[in-house]
Amino acid sequence: MIYNSPFELIGNTPLLLIPEEVHGLPKTKVYAKLEYMNPFGSLKDRIAQGMLEPHLDMLKEKGLTVLEASSGNTAKALCILSGCLGVPFKTVTNRIKVPGIRMMLQTLGAEIEELPGLSDCPDPLDPNDYTTVASNLAKSHPDKYFYTDQYFNERNRGSQESTGEEIAADLERVDHFFACLGTCGSSMGAGKVLKERMEDIKIHGVVAAAGHHLPGGRNMEELWEVGFFRKDFYSSIESGTTQEAIDAMLELNRRCGMLCGPTTGLTYHALKEALKQVPSEKERVAVFIACDRIDPYMQYLKQHRPELFSKTGSVRPTVDGQAVEEVMHTEEMTPEKLKQMLDQVLLIDIRGNFAFHRGHIPGSINILNEVFTMIVEEGPSFPERKIVIVCPNGTLSKKYASFLSEQGYEAYSVKKGLLGWRKAGFALEKSKELGG
Amino acid sequence: MKIEAKSSELLRTLLEKKDFLFEAASLHQGPVHLLLPEQLSRNVEEVKSLLEEFDCINHIFFAHKSTKSLALLKEARFAGINLDVASLGELTNGLRAGFTGTQIECTGPKSSEYLEAALLHGCAISVDSLSELQKIVRFTKRLPIKQASILLRIGDLSPTHKVLKKRDSLFGLPRTALPEAYAMLKENPHITFKGVHFHNDVRDAETQAGTLLCAIDILVEAIQQGFEPTIINIGGGLRTAQFANKQQVRAFIQHLEEGVSKQEPLETWRNYSYGIYLNQRGTISGRKGLSGKIEVPEYTSFLRALLTTQGRDGRPLLEFMAENMIDLALEPGFLLSQQCGLTLLRVESVNQGAEGRLIVKVAGNMYNLSSQMVEQLTDPILISKTKEKSPCSALIAGNLCREEDMLSKRFIPFEQRPKQGDLICFLNTAAYAGGFEDGTPILQPEGKRFVVTFKDGKPTLLSEELYSPWEERDDL
Known part of the structure; x- marks a missing residue:
């Protein structure tokens, strides 16, 4: 056809x-x-067609930008049809909550003005409402924009x-x-x-x-x-x-x-x-x-x-693939106990470097979370001594402690992590710049 | 149309003691406000248990400005939280209620007298402007103190957008003033920079998260400059609905919208539509004024959404804060004083108005319920010594002899027709919704506050000054 x-x-x-x-x-x-x-995937194609059709020649002749207040299907359809006419399309919208939609509009070449608005329902009297912003834009630049105004355009219903x-x-x-x-x-x-x-x-x-x-x-x-x-x-x-x-x-x-x-x-x-x-x-x-x-x-x-999107089991043991119960039962070390044993353990802080630099439990070393995952999943790579993991709140560290225990290490997670340590009122150490 | 008020267990217990309420109402000529300080402790527990969910160190500051009640301040002290004051008067009250200086944070613009007192007591000062910071530098050299603690309040933290009208705060420094503030702080190491503070009336978590992100950026930058701030104070404005059933309010709003749209009579005095109107395009506008009161996320979901919003590194903001040892401070006012009391008003007369509707006139006025003459949107409760079935609906008018003085512009449904000598009882007349803000226009008597405590289920009245939570709860 x-x-x-x-x-x-x-x-x-x-x-x-x-x-x-x-x-x-x-x-x-x-x-x-x-x-x-x-x-283009929705009923709004008819609306876009209906609102543009009477003005095709005028739009092409004047090269106006088609303007609408929409973050969804109307914008998509208007954008494609504007493109076919060789004129630009701009949409004024509240923050687009679905990233896929923004990416789609960007792919199609739309100019997007996103406002941090609240209601998705237009209020023409709120100066910061997205439909008001669009309408004011059109009014102040009649030589530049053609405002389709879907909420009030009779051609919307007509189409x-x-x-x-x-x-x-x-x-x-x-x-x-x-x-x-x-x-x-x-x-x-x-x-x-x-x-x-x-x-x-x-x-x-x-x-x-x-x-x-x-x-x-x-x-x-x-x-x-x-x-x-x-x-x-x-x-x-x-x-x-x-x-x-x-x-x-x-x-x-x-x-x-x-x-x-x-x-x-x-x-x-x-x-x-x-x-x-x-x-x-x-x-x-x-x-x-x-x-x-x-x-x-x-x-x-x-x-x-x-x-709908829950993960299915993986073949190789991974930190994230552990059974929830197993992780839950991992042994924790209280901040008080840790304080007594500081010199007997390998203490690994898996927080970011900025945080570590700011303050950490004395004697700990910093291995970033993602890197640490790669290391432990590759297999044993630590000396045989007690390993204690510290994270911001004691959640992530449990996963690592459980994983390392499974590998045969004596590994612990600090109860409530650095937060627990701070709540207990224990001092932190700051990283020093190393002099040459 | 019914709009029932939410009531806590304590309020409900009190409402059952009808004789006691009549006795209390007879103690004073004007409105009688009954306070339930214990409720504040319960509210604090609720907020604390929510914060337990979040793995971060937090500080709760009770915002004094939500109430004038000394009893509630004492209770806040008893509940173990800190205090946020905004004037010298409030600071004085705070000290009187037993807070130590270090438990108090001083906000708002500061007179020299207020600032001196704050510094002498070792309060944390939320700095409102560069000139205030200069004053602090000067005062710390003159006053017999060795150090001072400050937060920098930032007034333009919301992410800006070129198209929108800006919504800067009246209070706080602009971001552009920060380098100068930092320079001053570096020269004066005896002034400890504890963190940043902001407050705005943003109701959606997404926008507020943008603001929080800006605050985090500022803190990170300050840390990189060598300061050691740890606190982000996100202010107050935490909300919780005061309706027993949101559907009732929604039905009322729909009634207004439909009535205005079709220009039919409304269930209100003189067709008052609460700001809802037909705009020039023929559709309904202005719903937000009313719906804003109900369609606001509860503080629980607001805080959860705020703190789990993704930051720049794709992780929840809270996670970033916890990892980098940035602590959270909150200044709830209304949230803690809500449900802490009720107001009793004697019915003076009941008559038919010109429109044929029943008007209940009470011995009190809008100034007794609210500083801004804001209508309490919920139904008051009728308390009567007699019991009969005579359903009716009525307006509630005050004693100011002014057309505006209506305690309800809605027709309130009553199961029994109010009569002289009955009591009209407004629930939860706390905080900004009605902070017992009494005045004495046309020399009408002001209201009086009494504390109610329960001993073995039996209520007892007590003056606010004599109330001591430590004495009351000797079982502790």
Whole structure:
């Protein structure tokens, strides 16, 4: 199939049936509208296209920089499309919490202005709010910037009507439509068309539960601050927690062939919960928006579901590979005991050199943590005498003491490390410059 | 709409003693503030047990400015923590409460008299400006002391951003003044440079971590210059919510937002919306004023997040600090004095207002609850000798004969209709939320503080001056 412009790649996304054995709702056909199959990976491709399309000639002619306040999918799509037009793209955003997203935008050539802001929900009256900063920038340099203003641009919602058209063309009847609320553009745009075409359709908005955060979505408390939000438009506002969203996402990832992200998971979770509450006698059809891909969210998942990434056992014995119980039972030496035995032990301080230089237990030598790991993992390399390891707080040193004991040394960890030594009120020694 | 106040076990025990509360309220014409100093010791234990989690040496300084109560100061001394004072008056109070000079840190701008007293008592002085440091150099030569300990307070530590409005502090030296300060300190080795101090009202850990990182950089640089500072004092501003159930506040905020958005009547006096309004773009703004009170991370998660933020070497800041023997100092005020008391106000009259809503007028005013006339957002509790089921909702108005003097602009739901002679009881009227900051506008009587102690579960009243935690807890 031949396309003459990347703009043509956007839209016409598939509708995928979710098997009943997975979602478990009787008499319900559930379809996912795979918006992440858009060329740049999310439903925001439509918005970017919609907001730029009427201005293509003007942008090229004047060479304006496209400006938006976004740290996510809108920025990505706008950046790529701007590039295709040969104009620069700049985004003003709160600190980007997901490094992968920043790296992606940098790769694509975006200019990024990161602000140390708090709320991801725009407040147009806070002078330090990222949308205000973007809007002021555009106002003060009208000859330089073209501000797309996704939160208030009617073309945002307008461009999402095509999503509704496509669903209406594919399905004769839809009873329930679920979309996550971000700018509210997609749910209002697609929802408006569906309402016109489908009798009695219920449009459900989905948000994160109060106090929870999902990338690109709002939570319960932020709704009234969003430009397009009209409560009456929705039959219900559903919500779910971060963990529920991740569970549902994994179900879609692992059972349904969908490479979607956590926000899609939230929407799917809300759909299942809401429809479970209202069992149906006759067949019904529900559609939800799968808004973006999983790829940028690995850090997010690592933060909220660390057990997904736990390490598996290694072949060669390593310091970090030791069983937790073994390390826990390592013998510790109290600072008091150590003080009495200072001249009888090999005392190794594994802290950084700056710290060691500042002050250390008298008689200790400094071998940096990472180096020490390499040394001990290579095999025995110390004289046969008592070895005592000291670290800042007695945690790391336990691992080494346990590892060395396993090798046959008489090794101890200083209880509570240097902190314990200082709390006991014992003196430290400072490194002296060696004279020639 | 209900917004119930959080209450500690001690507060709840006290609330059960209805007769005792009526007796206490009868001892004074104006509002009666009942203090539970023991609660402060419990709060200290909680903070200490949190700090136990962090492997670093720490120093807790109780911020005097959160309360005027002498009893609470004595209790802080009893609990074994240090004191942060910001005026000569507070320093005097601290000494009276039993703190020694070396347990006191003096902050704030300093008059000569304040500075002299601080130096003579051997307090650590948080230096506010270069001229103050010069004064210290001069005074140490004149006063009969051999040495002085100082921290340098830095006023512009937050990481700056060219686009944003800067949020420098009113207090402290600018970073650019450090070389001059170091030069002065090198010339005067009898002045010990103990560390750096900053305080800002930053509520998110990420931004605060940027500030802490700057402080660490300064300390490291000072060490490389040959000084031996060990302390970073991150100030106070540690928060903990005073609501029994955050969902109730959220529901109230949503009620305001929806009402303002649709221009429908609110459950408040004259449709007061607590700063929430419809902006020129037709959306709702101003939520942060209210939600700021609830959507703030608890100090526990704030400190955990702050100290585990990655530093330059990719390790948690705390780890770097522990390894390099940089100790942490905190100045909690509100956090320690919260839940330490309640305020009893007699109901003077109950009548129907012009809007047909019930207005409860009490023998007290906003100055009795708060220095800034800030509304206590939580529901007060009605204490009555009778018991009946007559649910209603009412506003609470004060005795200043001023339209602004409302103790609640929300309609407070009551299960029983308040009547003359009942008591209205505000919980946790401590610290900045209402530091028993009494005044006597239009010559209304000011409030009076009493200490409540429990002996075998029986409450006893005591004057603040007579209270001694050492005497009270002779079981120790």
